[in-house]
Amino acid sequence: MNTAPMRVGVVGLGFISRFYLAALEASPSWRTVAVCDLDPARVADPPEGAVGYTDHTVMLAEAELDAVVVTAPNDAHARICADALRRGLAVCVEKPLALDPDEGAPLAALARERGAVLFTAFHRRYNSEFAALRERLAGSVPAQVTVRYLERIEEHAGDDTWYLDPSRCGGGCVADNGPNAFDLVEALLGRVEVDTARVEYDPSGVDRRADVGLVATGARARVLLDWSYPGERKDVEVRTVDGRLLTADMLAGRPAFKESLWHEYDAIVSDFAGRVREGVPDGAGLSALRLVEDVYREARRARAEGVSA
Numbered sequence: 038m039n040t041a042p043m044r045v046g047v048v049g050l051g052f053i054s055r056f057y058l059a060a061l062e063a064s065p066s067w068r069t070v071a072v073c074d075l076d077p078a079r080v081a082d083p084p085e086g087a088v089g090y091t092d093h094t095v096m097l098a099e100a101e102l103d104a105v106v107v108t109a110p111n112d113a114h115a116r117i118c119a120d121a122l123r124r125g126l127a128v129c130v131e132k133p134l135a136l137d138p139d140e141g142a143p144l145a146a147l148a149r150e151r152g153a154v155l156f157t158a159f160h161r162r163y164n165s166e167f168a169a170l171r172e173r174l175a176g177s178v179p180a181q182v183t184v185r186y187l188e189r190i191e192e193h194a195g196d197d198t199w200y201l202d203p204s205r206c207g208g209g210c211v212a213d214n215g216p217n218a219f220d221l222v223e224a225l226l227g228r229v230e231v232d233t234a235r236v237e238y239d240p241s242g243v244d245r246r247a248d249v250g251l252v253a254t255g256a257r258a259r260v261l262l263d264w265s266y267p268g269e270r271k272d273v274e275v276r277t278v279d280g281r282l283l284t285a286d287m288l289a290g291r292p293a294f295k296e297s298l299w300h301e302y303d304a305i306v307s308d309f310a311g312r313v314r315e316g317v318p319d320g321a322g323l324s325a326l327r328l329v330e331d332v333y334r335e336a337r338r339a340r341a342e343g344v345s346a
Contacts, residue, residue, distance in 0.1 A: 039314075040066075042065065042066060042067055042068040043066060043067055043068070043103040043104055043310065043313060044067075044068055044070045044100075044101055044102050044103045044104070045061060045067050045068070045069055045070065045102065045103065045104045045105065045106060046069070046070065046071035046072065046073065046096055046097075046100055046102050046104075046105050046106070047061070047069060047071070047072045047073070047105075047106045047108065048072075048073045048074075048093045048096070048105060048106070048107050048108070048109050048117050049073070049074060049107060049108040049109030049110070049113070049117075049131075050072060050073075050074040050076070050079040050080065050108075051074075051108065051109075051110070051195070051196070051197045052193075052194065052195040052196070052197050053108050053131060054108045056160075056295075056298050056299060056301075056302035057106050057108055057302055057305075057306065058072075058084060059299065059302070060299075060302040060303045060305065060306040061106070061306055062084065063303065064303070064306050064307060064310065066306070066307070066310035066314075067104075067306060067310060068086070069084050069086070069087050070086065070087055070088065070100055070101070070102065071083075071087055071088050071089075071090060071096050071100040071102065072084065072087050072088075072089055072090070073089070073090040073091065073092070073093045073096045074089075074091065075091055076091075077091055088100060093109075093117050093120065094120060097120055097121060097124055097126070102126055103126065103127065103313070104126055104127040104128065104129065104154075104309070104313055105117070105121040105126050105127070105128050105129070106128075106129045106130075106131075106306075106309075107121070107128060107129070107130040107131060108130075108131045110197070110199040110205050110206075111133060111135075111136060111199075111205060111206050111207050111212070111213065112136060112199075112204065112205040112206075112207070114130050114131075114133070114134060114135050114136075114140075115134075115135040115136065115140040115141070115143075115144060117130075118130050118134075118135075118144050118155065119143070119144060119147060121153075122144065122147045122148050122151055122153050122155065123147065123151065125151045125152070125153050126153060127153055127154040127155075127156070127309075127312075127313040128148070128153065128154070128155050128156065129156045129157075129158055129305070129306075129309045130155070130156070130157055130158065130322070131157075131158050132157050132158060132159050132160075132216040132217060132220075132322070132325065133157070133207060133212065133213070133216045133322070133325060133326060133329065134155075134157045134322030134323065134325070134326060135322075135326060136207040136212075137207065137326060137329075137330055138323065138326045138327055138330055140326075141322060141323050141326045142323065145320070145322075145323055148318060149318075152316075154309075154312050154313050154316065154317065154318055154319075155318060155319065155322070156308075156309050156312055156318070156319045156322075157216075157319055157321055157322030157325070158302075158305045158309075159216060159217055159220040159321060159325070160217065160298060160301040160302060160305055161217045161218075161220065161221055161271070161287060161301065162220055162221060162224055163300070163301045163304035163305060163308070164285070164287045164297060164300075164301055165290075165300060166285040166286055166287050166289050166290075167221065167224075167273060167285050167287055169285065170273060170275065170283055170284070170285035171224070171225070173283050174225070174275060174277070174283055177277040177278070177279060177281060178255070178256075178277060178278045178279075179225055179226060179256050179275050179276070179277055179278075180255070180256055180257070180276050180277060180278045181256065181257055181258070181259075181274075181275070181276040182222055182225050182226060182256065182257075182258040182259070182273065182274070182275050182276075183258070183259045183260075183261070183273070183274040184218045184221050184222055184258070184259075184260045184261070184272075184273050185261045185270050185271065185272050185273075186210075186214045186215075186217065186218045186260070186261070186262050186263075186270075186271055187261065187262070187263040187266035187268075187269065187270040187271070188214075188263070188264065188266055188268075188269045188270075188271075189264065189265060189266055189267065189268070189269075190209075190210070190245075190264040190265075192269075193295075200213060201241070201243055203242055203243055203244075207329070208243075208244055208329070208333065209238075209243040209244035209245060209264060210244055210245060210246065210247055210262040210263065210264040211236060211244050211247050211249075211262060211329055211332050211333060212244075212329055214262050214264070215247070215249075215260070215262060215325070215328065215329050215332065216325035216326075216328075216329065218260045218262065219251075219260065219324075219325050219328045219329075220321055220324075220325055221273055222251055222258045222260065223321070223324060225258075225273075225275065226251075226253040226256050226258060227253055227254070228253065228324070229251040229252060229253045229258060229328070230251065230252055230253075230331070231249065231250070231251060231328060231331040231332055231334075231335050232250040232251060232252045232257075232335075233248075233249070233250035233335065233339070234247065234248070234249050234250070234331075234332045234333075234335040234336040234339065235247065235248045235249075235336060235339065236332070236333065236336035239265075243264070244264075245263070245264045245265045246262065246263045246264070246265065247260070247261070247262040247263075247332065247336070248260075248261055248262075249261075249262070249332050251328075255278075269288065270288075271286075271287040271288055271297075272284065272285060272286045272287060272288075273285045273287070
């Protein structure tokens with residue numbers, strides 16, 4: 038197997054890109070050769086050995102790449118991913134894969150057609166505390182899972198104001214934080230379906246809170262999302278059929294702001310490298326889009342019928 042570093046370009050240099058760039062720099066599997074952002078100031082001082090671009094199509098045409106990391110705003114994911122996949126490049130895209138399943142499904146089909154890896158990055162699945170919970174769970178059967186994903190979005194978005202524009206984000210807390218939470222549930226229970234959903238919106242139309250009930254064979258789950266929470270709470274609770282209660286505080290041991298993300302993104306770029314070298318695709322991106330769409334649909338139905346979730 039060829040173990041030489043693979044050449045990667047990063048598209049989108051907003052807040053989350055710092056974690057990707059640091060992880061790529063530290064990884065022996067990758068060499069960042071290009072970065073791209075619409076804002077010229079963000080590419081004025083690219084990483085050593087990399088070229089800065091303000092147009093991803095020019096970057097794809099000029100830079101010699103093996104792969105692309107897409108961490109642009111959510112509404113740009115589908116377009117950038119498609120352009121990279123058409124060139125046969127492997128793609129790691131920050132969750133969500135796209136704005137909805139209608140955008141996501143053609144990307145998966147294009148990846149299969151071109152024989153390219155399409156990998157959606159759900160960083161919380163790589164959290165060390167969650168991994169420890171899964172190890173403690175070995176041999177036990179989950180009966181109930183609760184995932185809390187609570188934060189004040191204005192503190193976490195930085196200058197990336199697009200998070201609060203539903204047309205660009207795909208919604209609010211359900212569209213953006215929901216995928217991480219749903220991915221954790223499916224990592225524990227397998228495929229789940231939406232059973233109940235209550236979604237609360239602010240006056241500008243952004244969903245700020247959600248309470249989602251999910252069902253799987255022999256188990257149930259509850260996902261609590263909040264973009265107006267005073268502080269931050271990210272945790273998982275699992276009640277097993279034999280009555281044990283297992284918990285994982287995904288912020289434990291890393292109290293600084295966003296400190297937990299550094300090790301999670303190290304694991305993302307490592308997993309992506311392994312998938313590219315082995316040709317292993319990832320289908321979780323479509324599952325998360327399905328669940329997001331179903332949550333919004335069920336919440337609309339319940340609201341129209343006056344049902345309290």
